[in-house]
Amino acid sequence: MDLEGKVSLVTGGSRGIGRACCGSLxxxxxxxxxxxxxNKDAAAEVVAELKAKGGRARAFQADISDEAQTNIMIEQIMSEFGQVDVVVNNAGITRDRSFLKMTRDQWHSVLLVNLDGPFNVISALLPQMCDRKWGRIINISSIVAQMGNFGQANYAVAKGGMIAFTKSLAREVALKGVTVNAVAPGFIETDMTAAVPKESLDMVRKMTPMGxxxxxxxxxxxxxxxxxxxxxxxxxxxxxxxxxxYM
Ligand SMILES: NC(=O)c1ccc[n+]([C@@H]2O[C@H](COP(=O)([O-])OP(=O)(O)OC[C@H]3O[C@@H](n4cnc5c(N)ncnc54)[C@H](OP(=O)(O)O)[C@@H]3O)[C@@H](O)[C@H]2O)c1
Known part of the structure; x- marks a missing residue:
């Protein structure tokens, strides 16, 4: 058990990729x-599933784009677990629209959750990681950061920003025992892609070497x-x- 004794926070751990990260960690x-x-029920289901397998888990509600809510959540996590060793910045949203029609609100809401969210979480947790000289920060970016995508200028900017953030922060904390990496998933079967029209997903399958x-x-x-x-x-x-x- 290579993560025995560690504590991991997965933002947006109630569904999709976040839920799978909770399971694997x-x-x-x-x-x-x-x-x-x-989605309280979905989070409770994840916790029950982890506990049934003998794990230790608890659900914490917070809109991570809100600094005050995030800080309260981090306090609750610290009082429950005493430390956080691994942070998976997974919570994310899309508000797709071609740029000519995109509203300022659609632009900002995506940046607020996908970029300010990780800022809020990492700022609150990084000092204790540096003090203890061990930490893992894993940011869930996207293939869209690398390729761009029609109707996702806001999302591509947020996910591209996440990669730039990953590389800059990695340099800043490398000597403090904290690693910072990103993963860039392609199209993954979750609620997020369930909202994408079938024809678009068929096209993605056709373009993907693994089909x-x-x-x-x-x-x-x-x-x-x-x-x-x-x-x-x-x-x-x-x-x-x-x-x-994308290669
Ligand atoms: N699916 C893909 O193909 C794909 C590809 C590349 C990257 N990604 C990225 O991977 C991450 C997860 O995607 P997914 O497909 O698993 O998404 P999803 O199925 O839509 O699940 C999103 C999760 O994020 C949570 N969430 C959303 N806004 C939040 C906020 N403001 N504060 C706290 N939690 C919030 C949701 O919580 P509730 O359950 O409470 O709503 C849910 O747990 C996202 O960052 C996404 O951009 C996904």
Missing amino acids: ADGGSAIAVNYQR RLGKPEEVGRAVRFLAAPEASFITGQVININGGL
């Missing part, structure tokens, strides 16, 4: 703080690897998990 022996925004969408667990396993001691010399990197869609 718990399989490694980590205790899990499952963050969610609205299919990815599964949340395929991202979760890479996240567990980045969190594990085996990844101790990996920092500032972007791991692509996309079936070959």
Whole structure:
């Protein structure tokens, strides 16, 4: 159990990729703080599932784009678990629209959750990681940061910003025992892609060398690897998990 004794916070851990990350990190022996925004039942289900497998887990509600809510959540997590060793910045939203029609609100709301959210979480947790000279920050970016996508200028900016943030922060904290990496999933079967029109997903399958969408667990396993001691010399990197869609 390579993560025995560690505590992991997964933002947006109630569904999709975040849920798979909770599962894979718990399989490694980590205790899990499952963050969610609205979906209390889904978060409770994840916690029950992890506990049924013998793990330690608790759900924590907070809109991570809100600094005050995030700080309260971090206080609750610290009082429950005493430390956070691994942070997976996974919570994210899309507000797709071609740029000519995109409203300022659609632009800002995506940046607020996908970029300010990780800022709020990392600012609150980084000092204790640096003090204890061990930490893993894993940011869930996207293939869209690398390729761009029609109707997703706001999302591409946020996910591209996340990669730039990953590389800069990795340089700042490398000597403090904290690694910072990103994963860039391609198209993965979750509620987020369920909202994409079928014809578009068929086109993605056709363009993907592996001929299919990815599964949340395929991202979760890479996240567990980045969190594990085996990844101790990996920092500032972007791991692509996309079936070959972008090389
Ligand atoms: N699916 C893909 O193909 C794909 C590809 C590349 C990257 N990604 C990225 O991977 C991450 C997860 O995607 P997904 O497909 O698993 O998404 P999803 O199924 O839509 O789940 C999103 C999760 O984020 C949480 N969330 C949303 N806004 C939040 C906020 N303000 N504060 C706290 N939690 C919030 C949701 O909580 P509730 O359950 O409470 O609503 C939910 O747990 C996102 O960052 C996404 O951009 C996804």
